[in-house]
Amino acid sequence: MKKRLMLIALAFLLIIGVLLYLQHSKKPAVNANISEKANGLEEKKLTEEEKEKRIYYSHKGEELNYSPMGDSLAEGYYASEHNKRYVEVLSQLIEEKLGYDVQLKSGAVKRGTGLKDTAIPNLDKIVSEQPDFITMEFGTNDLKQKKKNAYSNPEDFKKRLTYVIDYLNDHLSNKPKIILVTTWARENSLAYDAIIEEVGQEKNLPVVNIESVWQNRTDTRGTKGIQTYLGVSDDWHPNDKGHKEIANAIFQKAYEVLQ
Template identity: 25%
Template structure:
């Protein structure tokens, strides 16, 4: 049975803010323009025929919450600690959220991750009228799950558990869900030589999945064809 998509945004996007970790920031991309988030913004600008201000608040080594065994090792402040200053205060009309990989690798329990991510989503929805796009986790090589001291608490099966939580949170809060992991998983040649971060091709794959999720849920991108 065919189910029609619900239009979650008809107005053009003027400002996008992103909260996340090193891959959100753009690690291992050859240039700023090769970062997945810059690629997404470029596609949005092309189809809506309007410029977009990008505020990229990705931090290398960042995690979601202070309630994690990895907090002391992580790059601070956590997502929960900085969401007001880095996201809400900027009043974006679209927000990208990307947590889960460092959280699972650092030993954050699934229950804590679910509760803290829900709190963060509620903070944003309460304060600003923004369309939220939530990404699931990024794919990395298996050896990287084991080779980083203090960040070796995850696995592919735990990653899938965290991805399910992220999907459920997106459905619960009527967010746009970008399933980037399904496009990356098992494709080892789109991960850089550090075994963790995507190379330029990997960033392109992430960008395509995020843009696809936005297209499937937002009619404003059709402006170029009206």
């Protein structure tokens, strides 16, 4: 009887020992699982917080040739200073946010002109600059019949815009990132803006619509009679605020395509 009780006690202790062992052996696995999940969440959190910084350092010091194409806006009318025009502000944003060393080229920009009299005659010049990045801002003068040298009817405007894009892609081996920009402050510009959007869709290019920068606004247009580096301002061209907003709008697309 005594021997039986001892055996029962030993069996009981053995069972208890096994249960304790199993319980103890499970804890590290649970803890490891929790730790792994915590590390994953932390890594995800760091990824979100550090994304911009990682992108910046991945391009830091890397040269980016930027060739702007456009009319008086790209030339800088009527920013108060040369470095306030949207192409300069955009270049600064790319350097500050994406880390590139932007080499801003002269490109093809001229006041009062369009695709026919500035973009197309300067295509070889643009190719010679070997741009990695191009902004193309036409249509504002192309739609004005009074501007005979610049005017393109809607059908010709689409053909010329398509031709310019195709020419650059065919003659530049590095396949530059191209961003199209809509017209500035023309009440009858919807048809041309629609063409720009259409061509962008056909060529898989981002389009920046800047209508919100000028439509029903006076705060983004230069007050008439203010002296700027390009002369006396009117009440139509963008002021410094207008140029900054244009640059910010383009940068939103540039950030996506230049990452």
